[in-house]
Every structure is written in structure tokens, then in C-alpha cells.
Amino acid sequence: MEKETICVQAGWQPKNGEPRVLPIYQSTTFKYETSEQMGKLFDLEESGYFYTRLQNPTNDYVAAKICELEGGVAAMLTSSGQAATYYSVFNICETGDHCIMSSTVYGGTFNLLTCTMKKMGISCTVVDPDWSEEELEKAFKPNTKCVFAETIANPALVVLDIEKFARVAHAHGVPLIVDNTFATPINCNPFKWGADIVTHSTTKYMDGHAMSVGGCIVDSGNFDWTKYPDKFPGLCTPDESYHGIVYTEKFGKLAYISKATSQLMRDLGSIQSPQNAFLLNVGLETLPLRMERHCYNAMKVAEFLESHEKVAWVNYPGLASNKYHELAMKYMPNGTCGVISFGLKGGRSAASKMMDGLKLAAIVTHVADARTCVLHPASHTHRQMTDEQLIEAGVAPDLIRFSVGIENVNDIIADLSQALEQCD
Numbered sequence: 393m394e395k396e397t398i399c400v401q402a403g404w405q406p407k408n409g410e411p412r413v414l415p416i417y418q419s420t421t422f423k424y425e426t427s428e429q430m431g432k433l434f435d436l437e438e439s440g441y442f443y444t445r446l447q448n449p450t451n452d453y454v455a456a457k458i459c460e461l462e463g464g465v466a467a468m469l470t471s472s473g474q475a476a477t478y479y480s481v482f483n484i485c486e487t488g489d490h491c492i493m494s495s496t497v498y499g500g501t502f503n504l505l506t507c508t509m510k511k512m513g514i515s516c517t518v519v520d521p522d523w524s525e526e527e528l529e530k531a532f533k534p535n536t537k538c539v540f541a542e543t544i545a546n547p548a549l550v551v552l553d554i555e556k557f558a559r560v561a562h563a564h565g566v567p568l569i570v571d572n573t574f575a576t577p578i579n580c581n582p583f584k585w586g587a588d589i590v591t592h593s594t595t596k597y598m599d600g601h602a603m604s605v606g607g608c609i610v611d612s613g614n615f616d617w618t619k620y621p622d623k624f625p626g627l628c629t630p631d632e633s634y635h636g637i638v639y640t641e642k643f644g645k646l647a648y649i650s651k652a653t654s655q656l657m658r659d660l661g662s663i664q665s666p667q668n669a670f671l672l673n674v675g676l677e678t679l680p681l682r683m684e685r686h687c688y689n690a691m692k693v694a695e696f697l698e699s700h701e702k703v704a705w706v707n708y709p710g711l712a713s714n715k716y717h718e719l720a721m722k723y724m725p726n727g728t729c730g731v732i733s734f735g736l737k738g739g740r741s742a743a744s745k746m747m748d749g750l751k752l753a754a755i756v757t758h759v760a761d762a763r764t765c766v767l768h769p770a771s772h773t774h775r776q777m778t779d780e781q782l783i784e785a786g787v788a789p790d791l792i793r794f795s796v797g798i799e800n801v802n803d804i805i806a807d808l809s810q811a812l813e814q815c816d
């Protein structure tokens with residue numbers, strides 16, 4: 393099936409007399425006839441639901457839809473994008489291990505990998521996504537377990553050369569994890585280009601209506617963990633906390649997600665609520681329509697800004713003048729995303745004044761939903777970062793992040809136009 397069809401039809405497949413729409417299994421627990429049946433579930437001898445912290449049918453049907461959209465073999469929902477990022481790395485890294493991360497990743501990911509996970513004994517080397525393969529090679533160590541990057545970086549809008557990153561990661565026997573939040577599976581499938589694991593903040597375009605926080609991890613099933621049993625003991629040697637199960641032996645290509653569910657979700661518990669999964673599913677049904685409009689509108693807004701006298705610079709990978717245009721055309725020929733960043737000739741103070749003058753575009757922390765919104769990362773989301781870190785992350789102090797919604801683009805441009813008139 394094509395993606396538009398998958399978005400509407402995949403996941404929940406009602407049988408005779410069942411509800412047409414995916415039901416919300418609003419139940420913490422599931423009933424069994426015999427004690428033995430329940431026992432088999434706990435031994436992972438049989439598959440079935442027993443407690444929503446581990447798995448819930450509503451969540452699983454939605455995860456199955458996202459899995460199909462990405463072309464993976466298994467997927468799981470998490471309570472947030474942050475939980476997805478954390479689990480995706482922690483599933484294969486433990487104390488004493490090392491990971492490599494692109495410098496332009498989302499601020500929350502930057503903090504998680506460089507600060508919080510450091511306290512857990514997992515170190516991280518930050519690399520410039522534009523480095524050559526030779527330069528990237530230097531970041532690898534014998535204890536490196538994964539490489540993490542974003543398809544289109546939030547908010548730097550740097551487009552990742554996925555094939556380059558995959559080649560370098562695989563040459564060192566580690567998987568490439570790609571956060572595909574901004575591109576969405578509609579505009580890019582990182583697995584097609586060699587990525588092994590994909591993560592999402594479903595809070596953004598997938599939900600699309602700023603209603604529910606959530607995340608997702610999808611496994612391509614392509615990375616052969618058994619080739620490096622010493623590197624990935626968590627997947628290739630017995631799990632003491634599960635009667636000595638070896639995930640790669642028992643679950644084959646499903647090993648990575650099976651471990652993340654039966655171990656990390658069991659112990660850390662960042663499950664998505666079935667209510668949120670239901671809302672996410674409604675969002676997914678219209679994702680292709682919305683992405684098309686987001687990209688169309690963003691292109692028009694970027695062109696308007698590029699020709700405006702008060703605008704110093706515009707960053708949108710869809711623009712032919714953009715540094716990443718060629719990579720964007722290769723990996724996302726149908727469009728990138730609806731987010732634009734730009735700076736004003738008047739700098740930081742003009743940015744604040746312009747933002748205060750906006751009537752339709754709202755100042756919110758959020759990004760990537762149906763309503764046009766705006767944010768100044770240096771004052772808001774990236775406030776805790778030093779100027780040096782900001783620049784390394786591709787976030788200029790004067791950068792305005794403008795998330796173009798699906799309203800009529802003439803109204804969005806009129807709003808920007810009147811707000812720009814008010815600033816110096």
C-alpha cells in the first residue's frame with residue numbers, strides 16, 4: 393500500500409461486528425482463564441497482554457501503523473519523544489559505553505546524551521554533521537555503541553547525509569539511530585538510506601494538533617547484532633532478569649524492540665497512555681495531507697521572507713539558495729517540513745518586537761502542528777545553553793523558529809508582513 397493508504401487503513405483491522413474505529417483499551421490489566429496461561433506470558437513463552445505498562449492493544453495498533461509507514465519490522469510507542477530517544481540509546485548502551493551524536497540535534501537530546509546519560513556512565517562525543525567520513529571516523533572508540541542524528545535538525549534545519557552517517561557507523565560495527573520527527577515518514581524513510589533505528593517525537597507532525605505528547609521507536613530489523621556479541625551483550629547474552637532469555641535467539645529480527653519492551657518499559661515505565669495513542673492515530677490519518685500543505689505554505693513563507701528588506705537571512709532547505717538544498721532534494725524530493733528559521737537585520741531585539749507583533753502566529757514552545765507558531769530558541773528552548781553551544785548546535789542567537797501551519801498561506805504572510813512593519 394502507498395503511504396496515504398497506510399495512514400488511513402493500517403493498524404487496527406476490525407473483524408466481523410467489531411468497532412470500525414480503533415477502540416481505546418482503557419484498561420490497566422487483562423483477564424486470563426487459568427493461572428498457567430498467565431504464567432506463560434510472564435515467561436515470554438506466549439505473547440499476550442497482561443499489564444498496560446508493558447503493552448496495550450491500542451498502542452500496539454498505532455505502533456504497527458508507524459512501523460509500516462517507516463518500513464520497519466517492529467515498533468513501540470513511548471510516553472514522549474524524550475523517552476523514545478532515551479530508550480533507543482539505553483537499550484544498547486550501558487555504563488562504560490560511548491555514543492556519537494550530531495551537534496545539531498534537538499536541545500532535549502543534547503542534554504540527555506551529554507549531561508544526564510553521562511551521570512549514568514555513558515559518554516558522548518559530539519560531531520559536526522557536515523564533517524567528512526574521515527573526520528567522523530576519529531570520533532569512534534572501541535566502546536562506541538551507536539551513532540545518533542536527526543533527518544532535519546530542530547531548529548538548525550541541517551539536513552543529514554544519512555548514507556554518509558550509515559556508512560561510517562556500519563564500518564565500526566554500530567547502528568545508526570535517526571530521529572525522523574521533522575521529516576516524518578511521509579517525506580523521508582531513513583531505513584531506505586541505511587539507518588537502523590528510527591525514533592519520533594509523535595508530539596509534532598504525527599499528532600499534528602498539539603494535543604498529546606508521545607514518542608515512537610521503530611527497528612528496521614537490518615542491524616545484525618549477533619555479528620558483534622561482545623559489543624551488544626544485552627541483546628546477545630542471557631538476560632538474568634528474564635530467566636536467561638537471549639533476545640537475538642528468541643526473537644530474531646524483533647530482538648531490539650522485544651528487549652526495549654520487556655526490559656526497559658517493564659523497569660522504567662514510560663508507556664504512552666492509550667488515550668494519547670488514540671489521538672495520535674487520528675492525527676496519522678491526515679498526516680500526508682497536512683505535510684503536503686505544511687511544505688507548500690513553508691516554501692511560500694520562506695520566499696516571502698527571503699525577499700523582505702528587514703530579513704537578514706532565511707534558512708529553509710526547500711529554498712534553492714540553501715546550503716542543504718541538494719541533500720534535501722536527494723532525501724526528501726517531495727518536501728522537507730513546515731519549519732523555517734530566520735534572523736532579522738535588527739538582531740535579537742528586533743526579533744522580540746516582531747514576535748510580539750504577530751497576531752495569527754502564536755508564541756508557544758511547541759512546533760510542527762496545524763497552527764502557525766513561533767519561538768526564539770536562544771530565549772526559550774535553548775536558554776540553558778552557552779553562546780558557544782548555541783553556535784555549535786546551529787542555533788544563532790538571533791534565530792527565530794517559525795513553524796508554518798496549514799492555514800491559508802496568504803493570511804500567514806499578511807501576519808508576518810504587519811509584524812515586520814512594526815520592528816526596526
Ligand SMILES: *Cc1c(COP(=O)(O)O)cnc(C)c1O
Pocket residue numbers: 472473474475477498500501542546571573574592593594595596605606607
Ligand atoms: C520535540 C522533539 C523531541 C522530544 O520530544 P517530546 O515529545 O517533546 O518529548 C525529540 N526530537 C525532536 C526532533 C523534537 O522536535
